[in-house]
Amino acid sequence: xxxxxxxxxxxxxxxxxxxxxxxxxxxxxxxxxxxxxxxxxxxxxxxxxxxxxxxxxxxxxxxxxxxxxxxxxxxxxxxxxxxxxxxxxxxxxxxxxxxxxxxxxxxxxxxxxxxxxxxxxxxxxxxxxxxxxxxxxxxxxxxxxxxxxxxxxxxxxxxxxxxxxxxxxxxxxxxxxxxxxxxxxxxxxxxxxxxxxxxxxxxxxxxxxxxxxxxxxxxxxxxxxxxxxxxxxxxxxxxxxxxxxxxxxxxxxxxxxxxxxxxxxxxxxxxxxxxxxxxxxxxxxxxxxxxxxxxxxxxxxxxxxxxxxxxxxxxxxxxxxxxxxxxxxxxxxxxxxxxxxxxxxxxxxxxxxxxxxxxxxxxxxxxxxxxxxxxxx
Numbered sequence: 001x002x003x004x005x006x007x008x009x010x011x012x013x014x015x016x017x018x019x020x021x022x023x024x025x026x027x028x029x030x031x032x033x034x035x036x037x038x039x040x041x042x043x044x045x046x047x048x049x050x051x052x053x054x055x056x057x058x059x060x061x062x063x064x065x066x067x068x069x070x071x072x073x074x075x076x077x078x079x080x081x082x083x084x085x086x087x088x089x090x091x092x093x094x095x096x097x098x099x100x101x102x103x104x105x106x107x108x109x110x111x112x113x114x115x116x117x118x119x120x121x122x123x124x125x126x127x128x129x130x131x132x133x134x135x136x137x138x139x140x141x142x143x144x145x146x147x148x149x150x151x152x153x154x155x156x157x158x159x160x161x162x163x164x165x166x167x168x169x170x171x172x173x174x175x176x177x178x179x180x181x182x183x184x185x186x187x188x189x190x191x192x193x194x195x196x197x198x199x200x201x202x203x204x205x206x207x208x209x210x211x212x213x214x215x216x217x218x219x220x221x222x223x224x225x226x227x228x229x230x231x232x233x234x235x236x237x238x239x240x241x242x243x244x245x246x247x248x249x250x251x252x253x254x255x256x257x258x259x260x261x262x263x264x265x266x267x268x269x270x271x272x273x274x275x276x277x278x279x280x281x282x283x284x285x286x287x288x289x290x291x292x293x294x295x296x297x298x299x300x301x302x303x304x305x306x307x308x309x310x311x312x313x314x315x316x317x318x319x320x321x322x323x324x325x326x327x328x329x330x331x332x333x334x335x336x337x338x339x340x341x342x343x344x345x346x347x348x349x350x351x352x353x354x355x356x357x358x359x360x361x362x363x364x365x366x367x368x369x370x371x372x373x374x375x376x377x
Contacts, residue, residue, distance in 0.1 A: 028219070031196050034160055039078055039347065039354060044081070067111055073370060081121050081167065122167065132171060151192065154191060163195055170203060171202045176202075195220075210224075224311050233324075248267055249319045251321055252280070258281055294332075316351050330374075
C-alpha cells in the first residue's frame with residue numbers, strides 16, 4: 001500500500017509541475033526586448049514570385065531608403081525572410097555561394113546600421129520543405145547548411161541577430177518536426193554558440209501547433225507562433241488560401257456578428273462554404289475572441305518559463321475594409337502586448353503591407369495601419 005501511495009504521489013507531482021510558472025532565461029528575456037514591434041521584409045529574398053533571385057531584384061525591391069523608413073516608422077526589428085533554395089547545393093550544402101551571400105550580408109548590415117535587430121528567417125517554398133520528410137538524407141544536408149550560415153553570422157551582435165529555424169515547416173507529423181527542429185537547432189548552436197534561436201510548431205506554426213510542442217533542451221530559444229485567425233477575414237479574396245476565401249471579395253466584416261451571416265452566405269456558391277462562412281458570423285470574432293486564443297499561448301509559455309513572439313500576423317489588403325482591417329490589427333497587437341509578447345507584422349510592402357507605392361515608386365506609409373500598430377505616422 002505504501003509503495004502504491006508513493007507511486008501515486010510521484011505521478012501527481014509530475015502532472016502538477018507544468019501548473020507552476022517557471023523562470024525564463026534572463027538572457028533570452030533581455031534579448032527579446034529587441035523584438036517588441038517589428039515588420040516582415042517579405043518578397044525580397046523569399047517569395048520572389050517572378051523567380052528572379054538576382055541583383056536587379058535585391059537592389060530595387062527593398063532599398064536602403066526603405067530600411068531607413070522602417071526605423072522612422074517605429075519598428076525595432078526586421079524579420080528577413082530568406083529562401084535557402086537559390087543558395088543550396090545538393091551534396092555540398094555547407095558551401096554557400098559567397099557572391100549570393102554578399103547580397104544577404106548587405107541587407108543584414110543595413111538593418112543593423114539603422115538601429116534595428118534582425119531575424120534571419122529561413123523561409124523555403126513547399127517543395128523544399130517536403131524534402132525534409134521525403135528524402136532521408138536531406139535533413140542532414142539542411143543541418144549542414146544552417147551550421148554554415150549561422151557560423152557566417154556568428155560574429156554579429158547576439159543581442160540583435162536572431163536565427164529562426166524555419167518558417168511554417170508544413171511537416172504534418174508534430175513529433176517528426178520535433179526531432180527535425182531539435183537537429184537543426186543543434187546545428188545552429190554549433191555554428192553560433194551565443195545567438196538566440198527562434199523555434200516554432202509544425203505545419204503552419206499557429207497557436208494550436210505551439211501548444212503541442214515540447215520545448216527544446218537548449219534554453220537560449222524564443223518560441224514563435226503565427227496568428228491569422230480567423231482566415232475568412234484575414235485572407236478574404238486571397239487566391240492562394242483555402243477555396244472558400246477566394247470567393248470573399250465583397251466585404252467580410254470585423255468584428256463579426258450573427259446578422260452578417262446572410263450577406264456572407266450570398267458570396268459563396270455551395271452549401272458547405274455557406275456553412276463555414278456562417279460560422280464566422282456566429283462565432284462573433286472580436287477582441288475577446290482573439291484574446292481567448294492568444295491567452296492560451298501565453299499561459300503555455302509562462303508555465304514552462306519560455307519567451308514568446310508572434311512574428312506573423314496581418315490582413316490581406318485587397319478586399320478588406322481599411323477600418324475593419326485596422327480594428328483587427330489593433331485587437332491582435334494590443335492583446336499580444338497585454339501578455340508581453342513581441343510581434344512582427346506581415347508585411348512591409350506586399351499584399352498585407354504597411355506601405356504602398358506611389359506612381360514614382362516611392363514608399364508611402366499607411367497612417368491607418370500605423371495607428372492600429374500603435375506607431376506614429
